[in-house]
Amino acid sequence: MDYCKEVISDEEKEILQEIMNIAFGQAAADLADVINIFVVLSVPYIEMLNAQDLPEYLKSQVCSYDRISIVEQNFWGDFKGSAFLVFQGNAGRELVSLFGEDSGEFSLESIDALEKETLMEVGNILIGACVGKLSELLGDLVTYSPPRVVIENTPNDAIPANVFESNSSAIVLKTVFNFNERDVNGFLFLVTSHDSILWLKKSLADFMEQYE
Amino acid sequence: MLKKILLVDDSPISRRMMKSCIPKDRGYEIYEAGDGLAGFEAYKANQPDVTFMDLTMPVMDGSESTARIREFDPKAVVVVCTADIQIKSITNVLDLGALMVMKKPPSKETVEDALSKAAAVIG
Numbered sequence: 388m389d390y391c392k393e394v395i396s397d398e399e400k401e402i403l404q405e406i407m408n409i410a411f412g413q414a415a416a417d418l419a420d421v422i423n424i425f426v427v428l429s430v431p432y433i434e435m436l437n438a439q440d441l442p443e444y445l446k447s448q449v450c451s452y453d454r455i456s457i458v459e460q461n462f463w464g465d466f467k468g469s470a471f472l473v474f475q476g477n478a479g480r481e482l483v484s485l486f487g488e489d490s491g492e493f494s495l496e497s498i499d500a501l502e503k504e505t506l507m508e509v510g511n512i513l514i515g516a517c518v519g520k521l522s523e524l525l526g527d528l529v530t531y532s533p534p535r536v537v538i539e540n541t542p543n544d545a546i547p548a549n550v551f552e553s554n555s556s557a558i559v560l561k562t563v564f565n566f567n568e569r570d571v572n573g574f575l576f577l578v579t580s581h582d583s584i585l586w587l588k589k590s591l592a593d594f595m596e597q598y599e
Numbered sequence: 600m601l602k603k604i605l606l607v608d609d610s611p612i613s614r615r616m617m618k619s620c621i622p623k624d625r626g627y628e629i630y631e632a633g634d635g636l637a638g639f640e641a642y643k644a645n646q647p648d649v650t651f652m653d654l655t656m657p658v659m660d661g662s663e664s665t666a667r668i669r670e671f672d673p674k675a676v677v678v679v680c681t682a683d684i685q686i687k688s689i690t691n692v693l694d695l696g697a698l699m700v701m702k703k704p705p706s707k708e709t710v711e712d713a714l715s716k717a718a719a720v721i722g
Contacts, residue, residue: 401612408610408655409703412682419685428655428683430609524704595612598619 394556394584400433402591403560406524407431407517411562411575414516421512422485425567434559441557441578448561448574449473456502457537458510464529465586466522468557468579470514478571479506479538485569503536510534513575517562521577525590556581601718605630605647607638607664608680609656613703617651617680620710635664642668642675649717652697654681654688662692669696676720678713680705 395403408431415426436444449455456479458472479502486505511534522529558579565572579587604627606614614631621627630645632638635652636659642650650668654661661679668675679692680701689700699716701709 398612401610405610405612405616405704409682412655412684412703416684416686419687425685425687430655430657595616598616 394435395558395588399588399591400435402595403558403587404431404433406521406591406594407433407560407562407577409524410517410520411564413520414513414575415564417516418509418512422482422509424485424569427565427567429563431560431562434561436557436559438557438581441559444559445471445576448576449475452476454540455538456506457539458506458514458534459537460510460514460534461532462514462518462522462529463531464522464527465583465590466518466525466527466529466579467583468577470518471576471578472510472513472573473576474506474571474573476570478573479503481566481569481571482506482509499538503538506536506538507534510536517575518577525587525594527586527590556584558584558587601625601627601648601714601721603628603630603645603647603649605632605638605641605645605650607632607635607641607650607656607661608653609633610653613653617705617710620705620707621714622707622711635659635661635667638664639667639671643671646672648721649676649678649714651678651680651701651713654679654683654692662688662695665692665697666695676717678717680713 411431412428415428418424418426452475454476456474460470462468482505483501518529560577561574563574604621606617608614618629630641630647632641634656652661652665665677668677677697678699678701679697680703682703684702692700698720699713701713
């Protein structure tokens with residue numbers, strides 16, 4: 388059974404994909420303005436899942452990673468959900484140097500703190516710009532929870548067990564990226580809950596109306 | 600005078616958005632391709648006056664397609680229409696010979712501006 392087709396049509400999925408593409412492009416440009424980095428973008432893709440399958444899905448995406456860093460941020464508006472910015476390996480420590488910090492002069496504890504702060508800052512920029520642009524294009528305004536950073540040596544432990552209530556649907560928007568000339572790559576998931584789907588379908592139609 | 604327009608974008612929705620922004624009363628012939636390689640082939644087959652090119656695409660990206668088109672025809676007019684608005688991406692495609700870069704999503708105004716600039720180059 389194609390669960391996705393039951394909730395959003397192929398055309399709605401394509402519109403959402405294009406809007407996600409525009410939104411993440413904006414986020415990458417915002418990050419490139421702040422730090423000297425070039426973000427290599429890829430074509431985003433959309434999946435519709437039952438919410439109870441989400442933790443397993445997210446785990447399956449990161450199971451090959453030895454170490455994982457996740458920046459998690461929730462957002463509320465008509466467009467409501469959670470963003471997970473997932474980095475592989477020691478991305479946080481790579482990113483620290485991009486912010487001009489010399490981590491060699493710090494203790495291990497302060498390096499860990501600096502790594503978390505850096506990930507939080509990068510997460511704030513990428514998630515805020517991406518979700519902000521996406522909601523702007525769809526005529527919404529969202530507010531955000533403070534970002535939360537989780538760094539784990541066992542990826543499975545970093546994935547929250549209950550993202551949304553089971554027996555509801557969730558849309559996963561996934562964009563893979565890597566930072567050129569740096570050993571930093573990962574992906575951004577936006578997971579929006581069942582509550583947003585009716586609003587989303589109407590907003591996608593409204594967005595396309597200007598192009599009829 | 601512009602007669603033929605090629606749209607290269609992997610997203611059918613994005614091509615539809617672009618087409619809707621192109622004035623319908625001028626009788627343009629519009630060709631479409633879904634990736635950079637198909638775009639290059641479509642350019643060779645149809646010799647459009649202006650090509651609107653996306654950057655992030657499977658098979659062959661828009662930068663390489665632009666480079667190939669400009670190598671094949673140094674007078675080719677390529678307008679990059681992209682969500683990737685990082686300075687490095689923009690300067691890269693301008694260095695490859697793109698006429699200009701348009702930020703997605705397109706609008707009737709930005710497309711009209713691009714068509715005017717393309718017409719001025721063609722003469």
